[in-house]
Amino acid sequence: MSRPDADILERARAGDRDAIGALLEPELDRVYATCRRMVGNADDAAELAQDSVVRAIRGIGSYDGRSAFSTWLTRVTINTCLSWHRARGRRSAIRAASLRDAGSFPDASVSGRPGTEPERTDGVQRGEPRVARVEAALDQLNPEHRAVLVLRDVREMDYEAIGAALDLPLGTVKSRISRARGALRRLLEAEEADESHGHERGDGSAMES
Amino acid sequence: MTTPNGKLQPGDLSDPLSGLDGRVVEAMLAAVESSDDAGFASALEAITDPRARAVAESMRSDRDALRGLETGRAPAGLLAAAIDRALDGDLADNLESIDTSGVAALEAGAASSLSGPPVSGVEAYREPVVARIWRRRREVGLMAAAVLVFVSGMAIVAGVRSIGSISRSIGPVASETDGTAGVGAGADETTDSVAIADARPSESPIDPPVVSESTPEQASAWLALMPDPGTGEVLDSVFDAAPLLGSDRIVFYARSGSTTNTAAVMDVLTAQRIGVDHAFGIRSELVEDRLGAFGIPEPTQPVIASAEGGLDTIVLAARSGWVAEVRRTPAALAALRRRLEDAGLTVEIRVLPEPVEVGADLTVTADEVLWWSGPASRWQRTAPVPIVIDSLPDR
Numbered sequence: 001m002s003r004p005d006a007d008i009l010e011r012a013r014a015g016d017r018d019a020i021g022a023l024l025e026p027e028l029d030r031v032y033a034t035c036r037r038m039v040g041n042a043d044d045a046a047e048l049a050q051d052s053v054v055r056a057i058r059g060i061g062s063y064d065g066r067s068a069f070s071t072w073l074t075r076v077t078i079n080t081c082l083s084w085h086r087a088r089g090r091r092s093a094i095r096a097a098s099l100r101d102a103g104s105f106p107d108a109s110v111s112g113r114p115g116t117e118p119e120r121t122d123g124v125q126r127g128e129p130r131v132a133r134v135e136a137a138l139d140q141l142n143p144e145h146r147a148v149l150v151l152r153d154v155r156e157m158d159y160e161a162i163g164a165a166l167d168l169p170l171g172t173v174k175s176r177i178s179r180a181r182g183a184l185r186r187l188l189e190a191e192e193a194d195e196s197h198g199h200e201r202g203d204g205s206a207m208e209s
Numbered sequence: 210m211t212t213p214n215g216k217l218q219p220g221d222l223s224d225p226l227s228g229l230d231g232r233v234v235e236a237m238l239a240a241v242e243s244s245d246d247a248g249f250a251s252a253l254e255a256i257t258d259p260r261a262r263a264v265a266e267s268m269r270s271d272r273d274a275l276r277g278l279e280t281g282r283a284p285a286g287l288l289a290a291a292i293d294r295a296l297d298g299d300l301a302d303n304l305e306s307i308d309t310s311g312v313a314a315l316e317a318g319a320a321s322s323l324s325g326p327p328v329s330g331v332e333a334y335r336e337p338v339v340a341r342i343w344r345r346r347r348e349v350g351l352m353a354a355a356v357l358v359f360v361s362g363m364a365i366v367a368g369v370r371s372i373g374s375i376s377r378s379i380g381p382v383a384s385e386t387d388g389t390a391g392v393g394a395g396a397d398e399t400t401d402s403v404a405i406a407d408a409r410p411s412e413s414p415i416d417p418p419v420v421s422e423s424t425p426e427q428a429s430a431w432l433a434l435m436p437d438p439g440t441g442e443v444l445d446s447v448f449d450a451a452p453l454l455g456s457d458r459i460v461f462y463a464r465s466g467s468t469t470n471t472a473a474v475m476d477v478l479t480a481q482r483i484g485v486d487h488a489f490g491i492r493s494e495l496v497e498d499r500l501g502a503f504g505i506p507e508p509t510q511p512v513i514a515s516a517e518g519g520l521d522t523i524v525l526a527a528r529s530g531w532v533a534e535v536r537r538t539p540a541a542l543a544a545l546r547r548r549l550e551d552a553g554l555t556v557e558i559r560v561l562p563e564p565v566e567v568g569a570d571l572t573v574t575a576d577e578v579l580w581w582s583g584p585a586s587r588w589q590r591t592a593p594v595p596i597v598i599d600s601l602p603d604r
Contacts, residue, residue: 010445013445013446013447013448014445014446014447014543014546014547015296015447015448015539015540015542015543015546016543017292017296020292020295020296021288021292024288024291025288028283028287028288029280029282029283031283032280032281032282032283032284032287033280033281036280036281037278037280042281046283046284046287049283049284049287050287050290050291050294053287053288053291053292053295054291054294054295057291057292057295057296057448058295058448058451058539059448060446060448061444061445061446061448061449062449130274131274131277131278134271134274134275134278135278138275138278149275153272153275153276154275154276154278154280156276174238177238177242178234178238181238181241181268181271181272182268184271185264185267185268185271188267188271189267
């Protein structure tokens with residue numbers, strides 16, 4: 001759906017359940033896919049997808065029709081996911097600080113995300129080491145890099161749509177994608193190097209800063 | 210450091226793009242972003258630096274892996290749950306938290322009264338029914354006699370009335386073109402249409418028919434002629450309006466082509482008490498000095514109404530106002546607006562630049578709490594919402 005029918009949009013703004021359903025139903029799988037890859041596990045993704053849809057419904061009055069509806073909805077979804085990451089980061093920092101104060105573990109491991117790694121299942125369950133590695137590396141990217149790669153590669157959006165969804169100029173979109181690809185490559189090469197050298201390494205120690 | 214075949218070494222990976230010329234990096238990324246494999250291959254040909262070629266190939270492989278990640282489908286029921294949350298409450302995200310302690314305490318109290326210690330050590334004794342009747346046989350006898358007299362009287366009255374109705378059946382028949390027939394003709398409001406018609410004073414079959422000359426079509430046409438006050442911000446979205454409930458900055462402004470329609474629908478809404486089945490109700494009429502307090506210009510501009518087969522007349526809209534009590538949810542606002550629109554009114558939700566108190570007392574009554582059958586978490590406070598209606602007189 002590029003631009004929704006004006007009547008449906010008006011009825012959705014007026015709180016008509018059927019109109020809201022008609023507006024959002026075609027977008028639902030894309031919303032979920034975005035959340036799924038932004039947070040790395042199915043449970044959080046389902047919760048975030050619902051939060052995103054709730055935010056979209058409540059904010060439907062702010063959709064001015066200048067961009068495609070799916071782009072606007074993607075923006076709402078990405079913002080919801082980024083808020084979740086920020087809140088999660090704060091919770092992790094508080095938890096790490098409290099554990100450090102209690103002397104539970106040395107400072108060196110605090111830089112990661114102790115005990116908060118999302119459960120990764122897809123690639124591992126399918127027995128595809130390459131897919132599992134890429135999935136794991138994506139989970140370790142910072143949320144801004146992750147967002148551009150999810151939109152570009154998972155959602156297969158073009159630069160203009162990504163710029164509209166993230167409120168970024170075209171040049172910034174391109175440079176952020178290139179930096180995100182570089183960061184992903186760095187994580188994967190580090191993982192491969194570890195494997196080849198047989199080093200033991202703790203979880204999350206190679207997380208992108 | 211690279212191997213002779215260009216394979217990256219771990220030490221090089223602080224940034225795979227570091228040390229590469231900017232134009233080479235640009236060419237690499239263009240290659241990685243190629244839409245198809247042929248485009249990628251030809252773009253790669255143009256890169257002569259073996260290290261850059263290796264990085265580009267790896268990045269392309271990463272991209273393909275990302276595109277191959279499964280994402281699954283949205284769980285069933287996600288949309289319905291989200292719509293319920295957005296429409297029916299959970300506004301605590303945007304508003305102050307909803308205080309449910311009163312209801313929760315009541316529920317807790319009710320539960321404890323069932324399971325708590327007895328207030329007396331005396332065991333309850335229930336007297337058998339036959340024993341009670343025998344003990345009070347004199348009162349029971351008197352009551353039975355009174356009932357017999359009452360039933361006999363009613364039977365006599367009914368007999369006299371039936372004779373009267375037979376003699377009247379040859380009199381004038383009530384018209385079926387009552388102007389209120391179109392009121393509340395909403396798609397799903399059939400029962401409410403009946404309710405509106407029923408809300409009018411009951412008419413005897415021999416009374417002259419009360420027929421409004423203003424059909425719904427005429428009312429609608431007249432409505433279009435009414436000037437738009439055009440002041441204040443109009444909110445299209447109930448989701449934008451709902452967070453403002455309780456701030457005294459929301460007013461419903463409606464225009465009606467028929468005072469009869471207006472009176473009929475407001476009568477019904479006034480009889481409707483907010484509760485489990487209704488998200489809103491009318492608490493009172495708006496006091497007269499508040500009618501002009503919302504910045505909506507008085508309807509002083511006359512409207513020329515053309516009557517079918519008659520003379521054009523100049524009419525002036527009359528203003529009236531009510532205070533609705535509305536649950537603080539988008540769904541409640543939507544229901545109120547739809548109810549008025551179904552009655553043929555055009556409705557706008559306007560935002561006032563400054564709060565205007567309407568002087569309604571919305572204290573939660575014991576009656577409301579006692580009849581609340583939902584869980585405490587679903588209890589929502591209400592807010593007063595003024596409704597200002599400019600109505601054209603019927604013809």
